Amino acid sequence: MGLKECVITLDNNWNTYYPGQTVNGKADFTFDKPKKVRGISVKFKGVAEVKWTTTESIRGTDGKSKNMSIDNTGSEEYFSISYYLLGNKSGNDIEIPEGTHSYPFTCVLPPTLPSSFEGEFGFVRYTVKVTLDRPWKFDQETKMAFTVTSHLDLNSLPEYRNPIHMQMEKSFCCCWCKTGPLSVDVRLPVTGYCSGQTIPLDVNCENNSGVGVQDIIIQLIKFVTFRCTSPISGTKRVVVVISEHKLGSIDGHEAKNIQKILEIPPLPPSNLVNCGLIDLEYKIHVDCVVSGMHMNLEDVALITLGTVPLVGFQPPPPDGQTTNSLPDVPQSQQSSESPLLSSQPYPQSNQMNVASYPVQQSPASFPVQNAPYPPQGSPVGYPPQTMPYPPQGLPYPMPAAPALYPPAAPALYPPQTGIYPANTSPSAPMPENPYTAYPGMVQPVFKESQFSTQNIHDSTDNQHTMISGNQVFSPRYPTYGFVPK
Incomplete structure (x- = not known):
């Protein structure tokens, strides 16, 4: 041997x-x-x-179409x-x-x-x-x-400290009448986070319409764009839900303030700088699901995942845990x-x-x-x-x-x-x-x-x-x- x-x-x-x-x-x-x-x-x-x-349909010399697999x-x-x-x-x-x-x-x-x-x-x-x-x-x-x-040091650019404020508002038509507005505000304290930290969510919903809200879903989403160069240039996008919260229903003419946190698991930092084939972004997606035949309210905001956290910003820990952070070695x-x-x-x-x-x-x-x-x-x-x-x-x-x-x-x-x-x-x-x-x-x-x-x-x-x-x-x-x- x-x-x-x-x-x-x-x-x-x-x-x-x-x-x-x-x-x-x-x-x-x-x-x-x-x-x-x-x-x-x-x-x-x-x-x-x-x-x-990918699969493409091509016509052969016999005049018949057939499918061909192409590696991009x-x-x-x-x-x-x-x-x-x-x-x-x-x-x-x-x-x-x-x-x-x-x-x-x-x-x-x-x-x-x-x-x-x-x-x-x-x-x-x-x-x-x-x-x-x-x-x-x-x-x-x-x-x-x-x-x-x-x-990716989040302290390197001031915009990583900027808060995020998503505002959604919609009125619904019922026959010839227009209802009061459904307003949903979602606030995040900063734009930049690191793996292991949490994202505090402050959600304020005022439903002045008679249309009920079935659920408010907030997700941390990873957007990946792959770029091929052969046989021709092309892209393929993949959307992955990393974590989410379902905040529950809100009746018509009801108001609620809800505070939740999204946990960030170990993830690569944003952008993949110096890579020309793969783009990487992280976004917060809000989907307000309304009842009936009405369109939902949606909004999205870009966040940045870094490797060095913001100095002076201490997000809340996951439920039941403290804010101490220690390596998992003796x-x-x-x-x-x-x-x-x-x-x-x-x-x-x-x-x-x-x-x-x-x-x-x-x-x-x-x-x-x-x-x-x-x-x-x-x-x-x-x-x-x-x-x-x-x-x-x-x-x-x-x-x-x-x-x-x-x-x-x-x-x-x-x-x-x-x-x-x-x-x-x-x-x-x-x-x-x-x-x-x-x-x-x-x-x-x-x-x-x-x-x-x-x-x-x-x-x-x-x-x-x-x-x-x-x-x-x-x-x-x-x-x-x-x-x-």
């Missing part, structure tokens, strides 16, 4: 990152007998894809970085001994990425794939998805930094047997740039175990060694000089913790969305590609969850 298992592990509990952050991790291979390979490679990729099928597709690639962790494509075969072997990897995410998204007809998805490159045989691949969340594991910005260096392989390089004290943690010695009987390409590895005075492993960098590092990597990672890199600036700008702000939990995918395979995978971890992938988004007292 050879390869028994490959497990990919990333360096935070949520497998969630911000654009510009460094993703660190390791691939643990377990072999039940020695294995010959050309090398082991890793590939990071960020893509958006849309696809849906579109794709965008945001970045793709691959390099060898061990060996290379054109190098000599390497024999990996029986047992478990760890290979650390790292990748700097580009600074302008759209948030992860999983929808009915498309997705924005980020994956890491580790490949066992075998000579004259099919490659063995292991893949996993992770979440990228692009920041207190001992909480850090003064963002949960995504670990303060501990990534654990290294047990096989590492050399002095550590200094680790940069930065918002994200980084693996120490040393490669492990293999057991006795080292494969070709490793320096002798009597020789310091890497040689003294060199900040990176020698080209002959199985380095984390390819011989010519991709442009998105910081330069191979000095302490790794570099203090600055124009193509991938280190992100600042957005929450430190607002002292006292409770940091979010990163919770799975209800919108997931059963399969992260794509056209570049082969039939032997395995999935590391859960088969079902659900992106995680910053969520300001409430907990009981």
Whole structure:
């Protein structure tokens, strides 16, 4: 059999990152007998894809009409970085001994990425794939998805603090008489919210007509527009009800004031900035259902879902809960930094047997740039175990060694000089913790969305590609969850 298992592990509990952050991790291979390979490679990729099928009627050469299915597709690639962790494509075969072997990897995410998204007809998805490159045989691949969340700070624009006021009014005709007006006012305190928060609703209904109101339905709705580019440009819109309240009936010549809240589950932030194939909006929809043959009263208002909440705005908690917001991890594991910005260096392989390089004290943690010695009987390409590895005075492993960098590092990597990672890199600036700008702000939990995918395979995978971890992938988004007292 050879390869028994490959497990990919990333360096935070949520497998969630911000654009510009460094993703660190390791691939643990377990072999039940020695294995010959050309090398082991890793590939990071960020893509958006849309696809849906339409049916068109065409006339054949026999003059008869028949239906034809047409795939409407579109794709965008945001970045793709691959390099060898061990060996290379054109190098000599390497024999990996029986047992478990760890290979650390790292990748700097580009600074302008759209948030992860999983929808009915498309997705924005980020994956890491580790490949066992075998000579004259099919490659063995292991893949996993992770979440990228692009920041949307609601304090950045004053319009996110604007209140929303929806006014609906209608008079009804009965024979030759006109009734008094039915007036419905719905107020929201602000325009910008975050996942986990609640939306306070203040509804005032004055029914001065003789026509009864059967129900007032208020919904939080997600509007998604998918855009295809082949065979021709086109769009497809999907409307999803996230949450709703039915406020009940109001008789004629009756007035009511009703206060309710809509809860916001973990959702991607509005707009999907930097994605050209998927548009995302959230709206509050009000439907006043009247009795008889009369038209209903309807109105809709656009709201914005961000990742950093409005300072000074505290929405009410869900019924029976407090306004305290805490991460869903033990207190001992909480850090003064963002949960995504670990303060501990990534654990290294047990096989590492050399002095550590200094680790940069930065918002994200980084693996120490040393490669492990293999057991006795080292494969070709490793320096002798009597020789310091890497040689003294060199900040990176020698080209002959199985380095984390390819011989010519991709442009998105910081330069191979000095302490790794570099203090600055124009193509991938280190992100600042957005929450430190607002002292006292409770940091979010990163919770799975209800919108997931059963399969992260794509056209570049082969039939032997395995999935590391859960088969079902659900992106995680910053969520300001409430907990009981």
